[in-house]
Amino acid sequence: MKKKKEHRINREWCKGCGICVEFCPKEVLVLDEEGKVKVEHPDECISCGLCEMRCPDIAIELV
């Protein structure tokens, strides 16, 4: 089993396109009131890494 990872979000770089939110297989992410990505359901995350790979702004890092 993969080791559980944490999202490190760079709010300065995030432009709020919503790609990570839409394509997360576990609906872990949402856009907050400022339109920036936020980890809403961290327990559901399976650390697949698709959010960080599909982020056009390189604003998500799983560590």
Next chain:
Amino acid sequence: MAVRDYLRERFMPHIWCPGCGNGIVMNNLIRAIEELGWNKNDIVMVTGIGCSARISGYLDFHTLHTIHGRALAFATGLKLARPELNVIVPMGDGDATAIGGNHLIHAARRNIDIAAIIMNNQIYGMTGGQYSPLSGYGAKATTAPYGNIDQAFDIVELAKASGATFVARTTTYHVKSMIEIFEKALTHKGFSVVEVLTQCPTYYGRKNKIGDAVDLMNYFKDRTVPIGSKKKEQDPSLIERGVFVDEQKPEYCSEYAKVIERASKG
């Protein structure tokens, strides 16, 4: 190294629009290079002009931001002078197939060891959404408000016919295969062409009423199939993705070195 260690962070956040596919290509090109374990000092990135060409400014390699369509010409000179360096040329569809169309086919014909990555967003984004050679028949653009009457190139067929020895197509939705294809293209000895279907939500998506970045990526998911898929037989309009050509032919710099050797013997 982390992905951001390959960036010139002083220039971030980048200028690309929210949801622009160019950022996804940059992200996964870095991941491919990291997987290969290449030293940043052994890489040269050469670009021309356009939204996509801005990529060379953001990456911490040796970089050349050159003139429109001529990135491959600069890259050819550089590779011949310093064949030990890994030369990567990211381009947009207009830069690669219109302004630089001749450079593309002749670099492919020579089979020089350069990796050309074509971010095909089917439009000229930087200058305001004019149609490109990849927009395709019927597409809307600021210069084709009643529908484009030009037929589109097929980059894969163009690269194959021109003699490229590695030819592949992927999309910004299929990120895992994008990384694998980039790794193969970068390590291939000879001229490699990778077409990446890349979303332009600001111009192409909006003009053609497909929608935002997510809608365009869903379009890539639904309208592309792996090479040889049964679905393609039933619906020929689907676009194939994968590796179309992977072969070995004499490489230009190696052949040039042999000429120097022959000439030196006098």
